[in-house]
Amino acid sequence: MEVLGFSRLQHLRKTVSTLVENVLPLTETMSEGLRQLRIYQEGLGQLEDRLLRSQIPKYDPFGVVQQMQKQFRAMRERASGDATALELVARSLLRLDQLLTGRDMLDSLRSRERRAVDEVLTSTRADVKTNEDLWKTLARGYVRAVDRGQYEQARDLRDELKKIVLAIRQELGAARREFPRFVSRVDVVAKASEQRTIWIVGTAMLGALGVSVIVLVWVSSTLKPIQALRRGANRVAQGDFALVTVPSRDELGQLAEDFNQMAMRLAERDRQLTRQRDELHRAERLATVGKLSSQISHEIRNPLSSMGLNTELLLEELELLEAGQGSPAEAKALTRSIGAEIDRLANVTSQYLRLARLPRPDLQTADLNALVQDLLNFMREEMSRHRVAHVFEPDPALPSFPFDEGQLRQCVLNFIRNAIDALTTDAARTSTGKSASEARITVRTRLLGDVAELTVHDNGPGIAPDNLARLFEPFFTTKSSGTGLGLALVREIVAAHYGEVRVDSQVGLGTTFTLTLPVAPTGLPPFSGSVDMAPEGET
Numbered sequence: 001m002e003v004l005g006f007s008r009l010q011h012l013r014k015t016v017s018t019l020v021e022n023v024l025p026l027t028e029t030m031s032e033g034l035r036q037l038r039i040y041q042e043g044l045g046q047l048e049d050r051l052l053r054s055q056i057p058k059y060d061p062f063g064v065v066q067q068m069q070k071q072f073r074a075m076r077e078r079a080s081g082d083a084t085a086l087e088l089v090a091r092s093l094l095r096l097d098q099l100l101t102g103r104d105m106l107d108s109l110r111s112r113e114r115r116a117v118d119e120v121l122t123s124t125r126a127d128v129k130t131n132e133d134l135w136k137t138l139a140r141g142y143v144r145a146v147d148r149g150q151y152e153q154a155r156d157l158r159d160e161l162k163k164i165v166l167a168i169r170q171e172l173g174a175a176r177r178e179f180p181r182f183v184s185r186v187d188v189v190a191k192a193s194e195q196r197t198i199w200i201v202g203t204a205m206l207g208a209l210g211v212s213v214i215v216l217v218w219v220s221s222t223l224k225p226i227q228a229l230r231r232g233a234n235r236v237a238q239g240d241f242a243l244v245t246v247p248s249r250d251e252l253g254q255l256a257e258d259f260n261q262m263a264m265r266l267a268e269r270d271r272q273l274t275r276q277r278d279e280l281h282r283a284e285r286l287a288t289v290g291k292l293s294s295q296i297s298h299e300i301r302n303p304l305s306s307m308g309l310n311t312e313l314l315l316e317e318l319e320l321l322e323a324g325q326g327s328p329a330e331a332k333a334l335t336r337s338i339g340a341e342i343d344r345l346a347n348v349t350s351q352y353l354r355l356a357r358l359p360r361p362d363l364q365t366a367d368l369n370a371l372v373q374d375l376l377n378f379m380r381e382e383m384s385r386h387r388v389a390h391v392f393e394p395d396p397a398l399p400s401f402p403f404d405e406g407q408l409r410q411c412v413l414n415f416i417r418n419a420i421d422a423l424t425t426d427a428a429r430t431s432t433g434k435s436a437s438e439a440r441i442t443v444r445t446r447l448l449g450d451v452a453e454l455t456v457h458d459n460g461p462g463i464a465p466d467n468l469a470r471l472f473e474p475f476f477t478t479k480s481s482g483t484g485l486g487l488a489l490v491r492e493i494v495a496a497h498y499g500e501v502r503v504d505s506q507v508g509l510g511t512t513f514t515l516t517l518p519v520a521p522t523g524l525p526p527f528s529g530s531v532d533m534a535p536e537g538e539t
Contacts, residue, residue, distance in 0.1 A: 026071050028266050030176045032273060033064040037169045039280065044162040046491075048473070049154050053146040056139055056161075061168050062100060062132040068172065069096045092175045099171055105131040105164055117160055119153070135164055300349070303341040310337045361404035361496045368452055369394040369445055371405060375412055376443065383441070386424045393444040398452055401519040407493045414486050415456035415513045416441060422460035422511060450520045457512040463505040471503055
């Protein structure tokens with residue numbers, strides 16, 4: 001009986017060792033790879049072409065796959081005696097090999113018949129045989145298109161590159177989801193071993209109650225450290241790097257100490273990754289501040305020139321007044337002009353400072369439907385004054401979830417104010433041929449899996465394609481009185497909530513802004529940047 005129990009404990013120790021030494025570090029490595037792929041996808045979706053052109057040679061999604069492949073092969077060598085672990089490795093390696101050597105992405109791409117992509121594949125001399133060859137060819141084609149100023153072709157190519165990164169993320173995510181199943185199987189084996197051991201002890205008690213009691217106490221004390229290790233392994237697999245307490249000084253105690261050392265290393269690695277992510281966001285913000293600096297200098301120069309000229313005219317008018325020839329009304333007009341330019345200068349600098357110093361969102365569980373309804377009630381009088389009708393179609397299945405109510409309210413208010421502006425200008429009504437009574441704003445909410453979607457649609461004149469591509473750029477505006485910071489700040493707010501915002505528009509048919517937010521916890525670290533709100537309704 002003792003030999004059998006010892007054999008089972010040795011098997012469990014080997015399984016837990018495989019979990020500690022191979023599976024858990026590999027899980028963290030895969031998480032790091034998925035974070036890198038997310039950065040690639042965000043860059044492909046958000047960076048302007050000139051900035052992306054300098055970054056895309058550094059993007060290497062298939063390098064992430066190769067790193068995963070190398071880690072899995074190393075695990076296969078170390079876990080040669082564990083059939084469960086080897087089965088997990090075999091399935092994961094098959095996924096990675098298909099990503100690297102397969103051509104399913106190329107076949108799918110050719111079936112869609114996109115002209116820009118077909119031209120790149122036809123004109124290149126490279127022999128595109130695998131998915132990795134396809135990435136390299138499209139990336140080179142995108143760089144050439146940007147260098148030649150062919151931005152429409154470049155957008156098609158970056159869309160395909162984004163789809164490749166998304167496909168890789170999905171495959172790696174599927175491979176990563178195999179690990180909790182492996183942990184569950186280890187848990188099942190441990191529980192089954194525990195039950196069998198208790199059954200053996202119960203049988204032995206029929207022959208010798210005293211010996212059985214001693215054996216039962218020994219087995220129970222032996223299983224407690226294993227259960228603690230099992231629970232600790234489950235917590236680590238879920239991202240909670242808590243330590244386990246095993247008072248034993250034998251091999252299980254040493255294993256628990258090794259497990260705790262591993263958990264501390266993983267926690268430190270997680271903190272390092274968070275710091276690196278913070279540094280990346282700071283670098284991106286510095287690039288944005290550099291661009292804004294050139295814009296702000298232009299915005300400040302004009303008011304200063306006007307103030308200088310008006311100051312000289314005011315001085316001349318005061319001298320005429322002293323001589324009894326000037327006009328007080330003219331002096332007051334010049335003074336008001338100087339004051340107006342000062343207000344304009346203060347507004348521009350205030351907006352710039354808000355964008356450069358953005359507070360972190362305060363996430364609290366709230367009802368998005370209630371927020372939108374309250375905002376529409378608040379805007380009802382203004383929409384009625386402009387003779388704009390509105391419709392709200394809430395999804396009753398949408399649950400409450402964490403978000404910053406004030407910042408999300410600012411985003412939706414910005415969309416609605418922009419829609420009102422688009423519907424109420426004389427040029428808008430002339431171009432669409434609609435009367436004032438036909439102007440309409442439609443707001444919808446939907447629950448799509450674990451994502452909440454909010455859309456704001458207007459049936460206005462739409463947005464020209466050239467302007468659509470630059471809509472979220474700071475200081476870009478089509479309004480005579482706008483600062484061009486509203487939608488740029490909306491994008492920052494949504495990014496801080498780990499969501500996405502996009503705009504779809506057709507000239508003559510209207511414009512739709514779509515905002516998506518995760519309903520369930522994302523498992524991502526807190527947003528390290530900062531977000532503030534622009535003045536309501538400005539773009």
